[in-house]
Amino acid sequence: MAIEIEQPSVSVGLSKVAVSETHGEDSPYFAGWKAYDENPYEESTNPSGVIQMGLAENQVSFDLLEEYLEQQPEASTWGKGAPGFRENALFQDYHGLKSFRQAMASFMEQIRGGRAKFDLNRIVVTAGATAANELLTFILADPGDALLVPTPYYPGFDRDLRWRTGIKIVPIHCDSSNNFQITPQALEAAYKEAESKDVRVRGVLITNPSNPLGATIQRSVLEELLDFATRKNIHLVSDEIYSGSAFSSSEFVSIAEILEARQYKDSERVHIVYSLSKDLGLPGFRVGTIYSYNDKVVTTARRMSSFTLISSQTQYLLASMLSNKKFTENYIKTNRERLQKRYQMIIEGLRSAGIECLKGNAGLFCWMNLSPLLEEQTREGELALWDSMLHEVKLNISPGSSCHCSEPGWFRVCFANMSEQTLEVALKRIHNFMQKRERRRN
Amino acid sequence: MGILSKIATNNGHGEDSAYFDGWKAFDRNPFHPTQNPGGVIQLGLAENQLCFDLIKDWITKNPYASICTAEGVEVFKDIAIFQDYHGLPEFRQAVAKFMGKGRGGRVTFDPDRIVMGGGATGANELIMFCLANPGDAFLVPSPYYAAFDRDLSWRTGVQIVPVHCDISNNFKITREALEAAYERAQEASINIKGLIITNPSNPLGTTLDRDTLKSLVSFINDKNIHLVCDEIYAATVFSSPKFTSVAEVIQEMDCNRDLIHIIYSLSKDMGLPGFRVGIVYSFNDTVVNCGRKMSSFGLVSSQTQYLLASMLSDDEFVDNFLVETSKRLAKRHHNFTKGLEQVGINCLKSNAGLFFWMDLRHLLKEKTLEGEIALWRTIVNDVKLNVSPGSSFQCTEPGWFRVCFANMDDDTLQVALNRIAAFVQQDKESEKPTKKRCSRIFASASHRGSTNKVSCRRT
Numbered sequence: 001m002a003i004e005i006e007q008p009s010v011s012v013g014l015s016k017v018a019v020s021e022t023h024g025e026d027s028p029y030f031a032g033w034k035a036y037d038e039n040p041y042e043e044s045t046n047p048s049g050v051i052q053m054g055l056a057e058n059q060v061s062f063d064l065l066e067e068y069l070e071q072q073p074e075a076s077t078w079g080k081g082a083p084g085f086r087e088n089a090l091f092q093d094y095h096g097l098k099s100f101r102q103a104m105a106s107f108m109e110q111i112r113g114g115r116a117k118f119d120l121n122r123i124v125v126t127a128g129a130t131a132a133n134e135l136l137t138f139i140l141a142d143p144g145d146a147l148l149v150p151t152p153y154y155p156g157f158d159r160d161l162r163w164r165t166g167i168k169i170v171p172i173h174c175d176s177s178n179n180f181q182i183t184p185q186a187l188e189a190a191y192k193e194a195e196s197k198d199v200r201v202r203g204v205l206i207t208n209p210s211n212p213l214g215a216t217i218q219r220s221v222l223e224e225l226l227d228f229a230t231r232k233n234i235h236l237v238s239d240e241i242y243s244g245s246a247f248s249s250s251e252f253v254s255i256a257e258i259l260e261a262r263q264y265k266d267s268e269r270v271h272i273v274y275s276l277s278k279d280l281g282l283p284g285f286r287v288g289t290i291y292s293y294n295d296k297v298v299t300t301a302r303r304m305s306s307f308t309l310i311s312s313q314t315q316y317l318l319a320s321m322l323s324n325k326k327f328t329e330n331y332i333k334t335n336r337e338r339l340q341k342r343y344q345m346i347i348e349g350l351r352s353a354g355i356e357c358l359k360g361n362a363g364l365f366c367w368m369n370l371s372p373l374l375e376e377q378t379r380e381g382e383l384a385l386w387d388s389m390l391h392e393v394k395l396n397i398s399p400g401s402s403c404h405c406s407e408p409g410w411f412r413v414c415f416a417n418m419s420e421q422t423l424e425v426a427l428k429r430i431h432n433f434m435q436k437r438e439r440r441r442n
Numbered sequence: 443m444g445i446l447s448k449i450a451t452n453n454g455h456g457e458d459s460a461y462f463d464g465w466k467a468f469d470r471n472p473f474h475p476t477q478n479p480g481g482v483i484q485l486g487l488a489e490n491q492l493c494f495d496l497i498k499d500w501i502t503k504n505p506y507a508s509i510c511t512a513e514g515v516e517v518f519k520d521i522a523i524f525q526d527y528h529g530l531p532e533f534r535q536a537v538a539k540f541m542g543k544g545r546g547g548r549v550t551f552d553p554d555r556i557v558m559g560g561g562a563t564g565a566n567e568l569i570m571f572c573l574a575n576p577g578d579a580f581l582v583p584s585p586y587y588a589a590f591d592r593d594l595s596w597r598t599g600v601q602i603v604p605v606h607c608d609i610s611n612n613f614k615i616t617r618e619a620l621e622a623a624y625e626r627a628q629e630a631s632i633n634i635k636g637l638i639i640t641n642p643s644n645p646l647g648t649t650l651d652r653d654t655l656k657s658l659v660s661f662i663n664d665k666n667i668h669l670v671c672d673e674i675y676a677a678t679v680f681s682s683p684k685f686t687s688v689a690e691v692i693q694e695m696d697c698n699r700d701l702i703h704i705i706y707s708l709s710k711d712m713g714l715p716g717f718r719v720g721i722v723y724s725f726n727d728t729v730v731n732c733g734r735k736m737s738s739f740g741l742v743s744s745q746t747q748y749l750l751a752s753m754l755s756d757d758e759f760v761d762n763f764l765v766e767t768s769k770r771l772a773k774r775h776h777n778f779t780k781g782l783e784q785v786g787i788n789c790l791k792s793n794a795g796l797f798f799w800m801d802l803r804h805l806l807k808e809k810t811l812e813g814e815i816a817l818w819r820t821i822v823n824d825v826k827l828n829v830s831p832g833s834s835f836q837c838t839e840p841g842w843f844r845v846c847f848a849n850m851d852d853d854t855l856q857v858a859l860n861r862i863a864a865f866v867q868q869d870k871e872s873e874k875p876t877k878k879r880c881s882r883i884f885a886s887a888s889h890r891g892s893t894n895k896v897s898c899r900r901t
Contacts, residue, residue: 018572092715139450283525284744303455308560311743312716
């Protein structure tokens with residue numbers, strides 16, 4: 001029997017970019033968010049709701065920011081009577097406010113304990129690290145080219161690096177056999193894989209400290225990465241967005257330090273991405289920067305930043321805040337301490353429930369190993385477990401597969417985007433879940 | 443060294459054009475009434491500086507709108523973590539309301555169709571990414587905003603196919619011109635995806651009449667291509683006819699709304715270019731959804747969204763602002779154009795924008811691009827005024843210049859007028875000559891090392 005299907009009228013053509021799924025929102029990473037949005041935990045009004053542990057936000061140090069603002073009124077409304085307002089409202093120079101760049105440079109130096117120097121004229125402003133990473137990709141690679149990215153990696157990279165740029169990500173596989181560190185073999189293998197597909201590799205992009213691992217990259221590995229990039233004559237992008245979230249300053253080594261030690265030899269292939277979204281907990285303000293050691297990249301990036309400048313109102317506020325050395329020193333120190341404390345709390349809580357995590361030393365999350373719980377050591381097994389965590393335990397955590405982890409069973413769990421009380425509730429739920437499982441086995 | 447991408451190494455950034463020489467001249471030697479009275483006056487910057495007092499006043503009286511004051515800091519945390527690409531609901535509502543008021547209340551806007559972009563610069567690029575593939579093309583009536591070459595093409599790979607308009611019909615966009623451009627593109631195997639217009643026009647300062655707008659909608663509807671209307675100057679209309687938005691026109695005609703998209707910003711109407719408030723408003727649901735995801739690359743700072751949400755929902759403030767800005771722009775425009783008329787310089791009749799389109803065709807030594815550039819260099823270097831040559835807007839008819847009038851104070855404007863008057867006088871005198879006088883001028887010019895252009899053109 002003929003089945004009649006009504007044909008839609010000629011549909012209006014949109015671009016390939018518009019209709020592609022490279023925006024990545026159909027992944028489980030985002031499904032968990034939706035579940036949270038539909039039923040969000042709230043201590044008093046919805047105590048059985050979903051607790052959001054899939055959101056890497058830093059909410060532990062807002063009181064320090066609020067205190068600063070209360071004491072420094074001139075940082076806000078452009079001073080009493082707003083004398084600075086006009087000039088600031090007109091300021092759309094893509095160089096970015098000089099005082100802001102100065103303040104960022106000095107903040108970045110402080111985070112690195114003064115072990116690296118930053119030149120304010122190499123700082124390019126962008127609306128968030130999201131824009132910075134995309135912008136750099138437009139500059140360093142042509143459509144069809146590839147960037148090598150170690151797995152597991154931040155799920156947003158699939159969109160940020162590939163969507164509108166048309167470039168590919170070729171994974172550098174890392175696994176638990178050596179705590180997910182990047183090895184020279186893995187680098188070579190990734191490069192060869194690209195070659196075998198006739199894809200031109202333009203650079204390596206690392207996140208240090210790592211998202212989702214919550215760990216800093218060791219100095220020796222950074223040296224290897226730089227050597228590898230030099231041998232292959234490609235770029236090295238270091239996204240150091242979590243640099244101020246390393247629990248101890250001395251444990252984080254920036255690529256900037258490696259370059260200084262080498263007197264900047266081969267530095268023109270290195271570019272650093274930074275943002276205030278994680279360290280200062282200000283993702284809404286859209287403050288991203290590109291720091292490049294390559295003059296042409298700085299000039300081009302600056303021109304391109306016209307598409308994505310930081311609001312001058314926000315640059316003005318932060319210039320004031322970040323040039324207050326007393327404030328920033330205290331903030332950086334206190335923030336590190338509080339993050340470490342949170343980390344300890346969650347690690348101990350998980351351990352007492354029989355769950356181990358990768359040893360971490362930075363970031364707003366821990367990398368939890370639930371592989372012993374999987375029915376099958378496959379992606380499907382992992383997603384089935386993730387589903388129970390979401391719908392039974394009512395915790396939104398991020399499955400390793402959404403971070404392209406080649407080893408099933410790992411999950412990223414955020415701990416800085418909630419109060420201590422909420423974290424305790426979450427840990428209790430995990431405890432109960434694990435106890436129930438034990439009982440079912442016995 | 444690993445080479446950079448094609449995008450990084452081509453000229454798509456647009457900064458190699460002569461257009462920027464004028465800016466450089468200004469940067470090197472900027473006019474100041476007391477400190478540098480002989481410096482270059484910037485008439486090439488389309489900024490609206492006439493109503494800051496109103497905004498400053500509002501900010502001072504409403505400290506709660508800033509999340510950093512004692513009055514506002516209690517919302518600091520919530521705002522600072524808000525990075526949802528939907529944007530603050532109150533921001534979208536306030537912008538939708540403002541857009542409606544800026545169009546005289548003749549049309550209302552749906553806050554849920556408002557998508558953010560990094561300024562109109564980011565918004566225009568974003569809409570191109572949504573509507574066209576690399577290699578596709580958009581029709582753009584000329585003269586057009588100089589930076590479109592960068593904004594629409596640089597990273598998107600979209601081509602611009604200009605549709606040339608000229609003074610013969612006051613630069614109107616005709617259906618015939620559009621059809622001709624479309625046909626030519628088809629023959630050259632160029633895939634036209636849409637038409638983009640700026641209304642009110644930059645650089646002309648004119649608004650599109652209703653009939654023309656309807657014919658544009660008709661055209662794109664017939665060809666099944668998109669129509670992008672950059673309405674960034676909507677609230678700078680200072681005299682009749684009133685502004686007609688494409689949103690109004692589609693209310694009264696049959697058309698496929700999926701093809702209609704508006705670009706907006708607060709950079710011109712409110713004079714806040716630093717705040718990077720770009721808006722994509724599409725009648726196409728798919729474009730809204732996709733555009734919203736893409737806006738992650740250029741969201742408006744939540745701090746700024748919050749301030750503007752408060753400001754723009756203050757009806758009293760907005761109503762007064764819109765009336766005042768119109769009044770002040772009208773006065774400026776009148777003073778400047780009347781002053782020019784008195785020295786024999788005419789401008790295209792205009793009713794909007796932060797600039798007017800000045801006719802200097804009669805001062806050209808030769809009616810060519812070179813002639814225009816030569817005249818322009820004289821104006822920048824000798825008269826010390828940075829105006830924008832028509833060629834930088836892809837105008838095919840030499841001798842037109844865009845002159846901005848809202849980015850300086852009244853006194854500076856008077857100085858600019860005086861200089862122009864003096865220049866025109868001088869030019870008249872230098873044209874009287876017989877052959878004999880010509881050679882004398884040549885001799886004395888080279889003697890003085892003067893940079894004034896001298897010629898023996900017969901008047």
